[in-house]
Amino acid sequence: MSVVLDAPVELRLLRSPDEVATVIQAVYKQVLGNPHVMESERLATAESQLANGNITVRDFVRAVAKSDFYRSRYFESCAPYRFVELNFKHLLGRAPTDQAELSEHICLCIEQGYDAEIDSYIDSDEYQEKFGENIVPYYQGAQTQVGQKNVSYNRTLSLYQGYAGVDSAFTGARLVSDVAANSATKAAVPTTGGRLSAYKDATEKTFKILVTGSKFDSPRRVSTTEYIVPGNRMTPQIQRIHRTGGKIVSITEVV
Secondary structure (H helix, E strand, O other): OOOOOOOOOEOOOOOOHHHHHHHHHHHHHHHOOOOOOOHHHOOHHHHHHHHOOOOOHHHHHHHHHOOHHHHHHHHOOOOHHHHHHHHHHHHHOOOOOOHHHHHHHHHHHHHHOHHHHHHHHHOOHHHHHHHOOOEOOOOOOOOOOOOOOHHHHHHHHHOOOOOOOOHHHOOOOOOHHHHHOOOOOOOOOEOOOOOEOOOOOHHHOEEEEEEEOOOOOOOOOOOEEEEEEEHHHHHHHHHHHHHOOOEEEEEEEOO
16 A cells, blocks of 8 residues: 555545545645654544535645644754655645745745745645645656656655655655756665665755845845855755845755
8 A cells, every 4th residue: 555645535525424534534644744643633623624514625735734743743853845845745746846946935935934835835726726625635756647757757756755654754855956956866666664765865965055135235236145055054044045135046966
């Protein structure tokens, strides 16, 4: 049995209690990254609202993604790139395709906060077109899709943990170097322990952040600044850049 959903699970208008329970379990599995959810950690109120038809599956997905469970495991405990990678995986069923997507979401999270970052996926046209109101987001990297670049397929596959893999077990970004360098991602086969054989923690790498503008610049002259930063210092450096009004243009791996 796969640890991620790779086929749609839909809550239909006429549904039995068992079907509601199946959808609830599917949302926990997909959005929370295959965790063991204790009874005290379940969202009892939201589950009841879904069962009674007061909210949609999309509303329930949003509630789970904004829960203390998700926030503590993926926002507070992970590197920013890893957090964004997993948001794409859990909420859109795919990996980020390029540096622009990663940078956009990191900046959004820093500038507007956690809730705005989560809402940006669930309120997107892509989410609505793929899943609508009552389909649980599902993993779409298991098969190549029409019009999908092979590199996108490989990057999505590289986020897969294998049987019994739990996303919160890995706090470092998996794709940051490939996306930052715009290089191809090698499709890796999961090992029995759930860790990808080709994976190397991005915190061990070094990155160049290109920034334009800051509150210290002259109104008539906008400077460009480069920062060379180890992977394990990315978060505080990005926060400092935004505090000074800088705009991140690109983040690339220093080879």
